[in-house]
Amino acid sequence: MSVVMDVAKVTAKGQITIPADVREAVGIREGDKVVFVRMDDGSVSLRSSNLEALTRAQAGFDGAAEEAGLNGEDGLTNLIKAARRERAVGR
Secondary structure, eight states: OOOOOOOOOOOTTSOOOOOHHHHHHHTOOTTOOEEEEEOTTSOEEEEEHHHHHHHHHHHHTTTHHHHTTOOHHHHHHHHHHHHHHHHHHHO
């Protein structure tokens, strides 16, 4: 379901001020860059570039834990212990 959050006016230079409630909902802070994404249905989504980068990174790692043989917390705990042992030996 789509919900109109707010309205912004476009200036003669093509600029807008993103309303505070929209910035908060999207996670945009001062100094952040934003990404405009055209969706499959033709609509455009506004996203924080920081969150977009994180989303793409997460998608890139999707399935990597399973491929590495990490199954649940025990697998992760064992990997951390092995890494610590290797680091201790290297000192």
